[in-house]
Amino acid sequence: MDAFFASAEQASKPSLRGKAVVVGGLGPRGVVATASYEARVFGVHSAMPMAQARRLAPNAAYLVPRFAFYRAISEQVMGLLRALSPLVEPLSLDEAFVDLEAGGAAGDEESARLVGVRLRGDIRAVTGLTGSVGLAASKMLAKIGSEQAKPDGLVVIEPGTERAMLGPLPVRTLPGVGPATGDHLRRAGITTVEEIAGAGEDELVRLLGKAHGHGLYAMALARDERPVVAEREAKSVSVEDTYDVDIHDRTRVGLEVQRLADRCVRRLRGAGLSGRTIVLKVRRYDFSTLTRSETLRGPTDDPAVVREAAARLLDSVDTTGGVRLLGVGVSGLADYTQEDLFAQAAEEQVDAGSVEEAEDAIEAEPEAPVERRWPSGHDVRHVRYGHGWVQGSGLGRVTVRFETPDSDPGRVRTFRTDDPDLEVAEPLPLVPGSLAQA
DNA sequence: TCTGGGGTCCTATGTCAA
């Protein structure tokens, strides 16, 4: 999908169409998740600190992501893909590989192109959004093709033309070459894909190590045999929070770790999983990041066990100077629990006095509750004015623009944040009747 | 106002047992 989050917001909010839209964390430490193509003109792009984006595009619309909404759209698109083939490998909410051969949907180049054209039409009809398609003989080439096709296009990389097409491209085009590897290669005088091929396999392995070297050399020669794999099993479950202000108080750090452990276990249990290895992640005031892990004798999904392990791990970490991020994860997953009876009994004890209570005893960060209740971009309904979305809030006021996906751009009105006529609403379908509402 | 959140994979190093 093209600029997925931003496009979904523009489709949902007529007044934002054709305008610079930036979706991401709005806090002081937020980063850009997606920028609309109009915003990219100003140099705004994914992973950029929000503060920098605001300097570059001060007049853009800034919205928090609405994952439930995007997920609903994503499921519609994945449904279309699964109609083409049972072999669909989602990479994220807005991207997937499809093995057309396995689906019998396409045998030759022309039939494949036809499938791609039809798919793009279906995506538009069902979601109202544009998606781009890359058709090629391997995952790597299909991915590169789809990048070249964006926005709103289709690219076929014909067999036999792969090497010539890849040759002049920058090394960063290849999957697995990020900033660090890119720098590494550049220092060795390698800037294009054909120069990777020219350097030879031994040289690459010497430069980048065994796995990466062999892999990259193969990619540069357009050799990629990786199969499309549907239903890959999760290998870890984790949660993490970056705090608006560094936490210095060791007691508070401990409490946050307990909260994260509970959240992590909730996700773990929700997925019907348990795990053996508990991981604590700490990012300090200076952005240095360290992890500590502990492996239990058997898998657990017991909140008390995970909390205690996380607390032990925290004991071995120096947090003087403050922490900006904390995280708790579980890996070594199994889909069954093999917990001994002592732990089960201990759980019932500890659960009685949960962390949430203790947490309330500590004074909360002084943050405006209105920001929580009326997050920018979220849908609302007013008794008199109907459906709209929060354009901004603060100082006891909330500003709402009243419009729907199929209306003209709407008008703005401002209310008190405690106005009883105003309530939170579910997103409306982008195409009438197409979005199953929760 | 510098740098999210949720993942995967790879590498290096240490330890232990066969």
Place this chain on the structure above:
DNA sequence: TCTGTTGACATAGGACCC
């Protein structure tokens, strides 16, 4: 019995992806 090799596992860190 001593020494060396090998493999599995645990741990920590880093690169990368969307």
